[in-house]
Amino acid sequence: xxxxxxxxxxxxxxxxxxxxxxxxxxxxxxxxxxxxxxxxxxxxxxxxxxxxxxxxxxxxxxxxxxxxxxxxxxxxxxxxxxxxxxxxxxxxxxxxxxxxxxxxxxxxxxxxxxxxxxxxxxxxxxxxxxxxxxxxxxxxxxxxxxxxxxxxxxxxxxxxxxxxxxxxxxxxxxxxxxxxxxxxxxxxxxxxxxxxxxxxxxxxxxxxxxxxxxxxxxxxxxxxxxxxxxxxxxxxxxxxxxxxxxxxxxxxxxxxxxxxxxxxxxxxxxxxxxxxxxxxxxxxxxxxxxxxxxxxxxxxxxxxxxxxxxxxxxxxxxxxxxxxxxxxxxxxxxxxxxxxxxxxxxxxxxxxxxxxxxxxxxxxxxxxxxxxxxxxxxx
Ligand code: FE2
Numbered sequence: 001x002x003x004x005x006x007x008x009x010x011x012x013x014x015x016x017x018x019x020x021x022x023x024x025x026x027x028x029x030x031x032x033x034x035x036x037x038x039x040x041x042x043x044x045x046x047x048x049x050x051x052x053x054x055x056x057x058x059x060x061x062x063x064x065x066x067x068x069x070x071x072x073x074x075x076x077x078x079x080x081x082x083x084x085x086x087x088x089x090x091x092x093x094x095x096x097x098x099x100x101x102x103x104x105x106x107x108x109x110x111x112x113x114x115x116x117x118x119x120x121x122x123x124x125x126x127x128x129x130x131x132x133x134x135x136x137x138x139x140x141x142x143x144x145x146x147x148x149x150x151x152x153x154x155x156x157x158x159x160x161x162x163x164x165x166x167x168x169x170x171x172x173x174x175x176x177x178x179x180x181x182x183x184x185x186x187x188x189x190x191x192x193x194x195x196x197x198x199x200x201x202x203x204x205x206x207x208x209x210x211x212x213x214x215x216x217x218x219x220x221x222x223x224x225x226x227x228x229x230x231x232x233x234x235x236x237x238x239x240x241x242x243x244x245x246x247x248x249x250x251x252x253x254x255x256x257x258x259x260x261x262x263x264x265x266x267x268x269x270x271x272x273x274x275x276x277x278x279x280x281x282x283x284x285x286x287x288x289x290x291x292x293x294x295x296x297x298x299x300x301x302x303x304x305x306x307x308x309x310x311x312x313x314x315x316x317x318x319x320x321x322x323x324x325x326x327x328x329x330x331x332x333x334x335x336x337x338x339x340x341x342x343x344x345x346x347x348x349x350x351x352x353x354x355x356x357x358x359x360x361x362x363x364x365x366x367x368x369x370x371x372x373x374x375x376x377x378x379x
Contacts, residue, residue, distance in 0.1 A: 002084050004069060010058035013071065015087060022091035026058045030073055032090070033080045100277035101238045101245065107279075107337075108142050109232035115321045119143050123151035123328075126164055130370050137165060137367035144334035145227050151214070153327045158214035158354050161330055166362020169208045171201070172262045179213070179353040183220040183345050197228045197314050197339035201357070202283035203255040203290075205266040208357030211335050215325035220349030225331060226322035228339045230282030233313045234271045237306070244306030247295075249273050251303060253283065256290035267294065270310065281336040284314060314339060325353075334360055 005014040013029060015022045030053050033039070038048055054075055061072040061079075069082040103109060121136030126148060139146045151157055158176060162168050168175050201207050213225065238245035249271040257264045272281040295303045313319060322343065325331065333340050335357075345351075 002064060002069070004062045004064055006059055006062040010060055010074070013059055013062055013069075015069070015084070017084075017088060020088060020091075021093065022088060023093045024087065024091075026073070027053065027055075028092075029059070029071060029082070030057050030080075034083070034086070035080050038080075098277055099238075100249065100273060101235050102278055103231060104274070104278040106138070106142050107144070107231065109235055110143055110229050110321070111232055112318050112320055114143065118321060118323055119146035121146060121148050123148055123160075127160075133164060134367060134370040137363055137370070140332060140334060140363050141367055144229060144231070144338035145331060145340075147323065147325075147329060147331045149329045151328045151330060153216055155216070156354070157216070157328075158212050158330060158356050161212050161214065161332065162356065162358045165366040166210075166358050169210075169357040169359055171204070171208065171357060172259065172264075176354050176356040179351070179355060181220075181351045183223075183348050183351065194344040195341045196286055196311075197226065197320070197341040198285040198287070199230065199283050199335050199339055200285070201257075201264075201288075201335070202253075202268065202285050203257040203264040203266050203288050205268060207266075207281075207283070207335060209334065209336050209360040210332060210358040210363065211340070211355060212330060212332050212358065213325075213340075213353050213355045214330040215327055215353055217327055217350050217352035218325060220345045220351050221347035222343060222345040223351055224322045224324045224343045226320045226341050226343055227331075227333060228314050228319050228321075228341075230284065230314075230337050230339050231279045233310060233319060233339075234279060234282055236313050236319075237271075237310050241306070241309070243302065244309055245271065247299060247302050247306045248310060251292075251299070252294040253292055254290040254294070255283065255285065255288045257288050265290070270307065279337075282339070284310070284339055286311075334363075336360065 001017070003016045005016070011026050013024050013026070015024070031050065038046065040047055056075070058074055059071050060074045063070050067084065069084055069087065070079055071082065072079045119139035121132065125132035126136045136146055136148070148161060151160065156176070159168060200211050234245065237248070249269055251269060252267045253270050255266045255268070268283055270283050271279070272283070274280050292303065
């Protein structure tokens with residue numbers, strides 16, 4: 001049972017539903033009306049601009065009728081009906097500040113304990129069954145990575161993975177890149193080394209936000225793939241030492257990659273926050289780290305201490321989830337969040353992977369469209 005209360009000045013409408021209380025401002029309510037003069041029927045595009053709403057807009061009457069909230073606005077003098085569930089779903093009546101490092105949307109931090117339940121989809125099911133596709137994409141949105149198994153074993157199969165949610169992001173490496181290694185006794189010594197967990201291409205701005213790695217051959221022992229939740233690592237750093245978290249989020253690092261005809265450079269923080277403190281991205285890649293010049297002299301020692309500790313947390317086995325990929329299996333990471341690495345080899349053989357980039361907006365869009373189909377227009 002909903003109850004409505006109007007402030008005496010008509011500026012605030014309060015909805016009460018059981019223990020839930022949500023206050024809304026008159027200007028917000030008028031701007032978010034869904035009547036056919038405000039929103040186009042069908043595609044829902046907004047038909048008015050803020051300049052079309054009087055700055056002194058207020059509510060003169062509020063009543064419940066037929067399961068809807070009816071509000072009369074002055075100076076327009078119009079009455080507009082609101083869907084109560086929509087209003088409660090869009091409530092913004094919350095405490096002003098959240099601790100920096102909070103997780104937006106449906107993200108959930110994880111550590112090695114996720115190993116018992118590695119997010120996985122089946123290629124044929126995800127391709128053919130919309131609910132299986134939504135479930136697979138929802139795992140990527142929640143954990144920042146997922147495996148896909150039983151896919152085709154053929155050159156370019158990774159593009160079929162990208163087709164499930166979006167488009168390939170081509171770079172100077174081409175539309176895909178080859179990771180092909182012959183591991184024999186002569187080169188075992190150096191190829192056998194694992195890589196430190198990293199995010200890819202932090203020197204691009206914007207960086208590619210999805211990486212797909214697809215296994216076509218894997219006869220060598222070892223060489224498992226591993227992933228670390230960069231958001232969990234950043235949050236652990238903050239728990240241990242809030243100043244170190246601040247120093248990495250409040251200063252820019254620099255990243256660089258120089259190749260034939262390319263010199264990619266970026267100036268972005270290792271821990272990037274939204275203006276409201278939500279974790280937006282983690283960038284961590286020792287191979288493309290450039291000289292850091294945006295940290296004041298007196299702060300540099302703390303910056304290096306924080307950078308070192310973040311690396312130690314990332315290297316901590318209690319943070320990592322590892323899995324072996326067989327031919328036809330692939331995994332996808334949210335490259336703004338989840339670090340990846342390959343572990344060392346312990347035997348000889350061949351290993352052939354193909355990789356490509358794509359973007360998370362495709363993941364989120366396809367997921368949202370599957371969960372809530374709606375005719376959409378551009379913008
Ligand atoms: Fe990589």
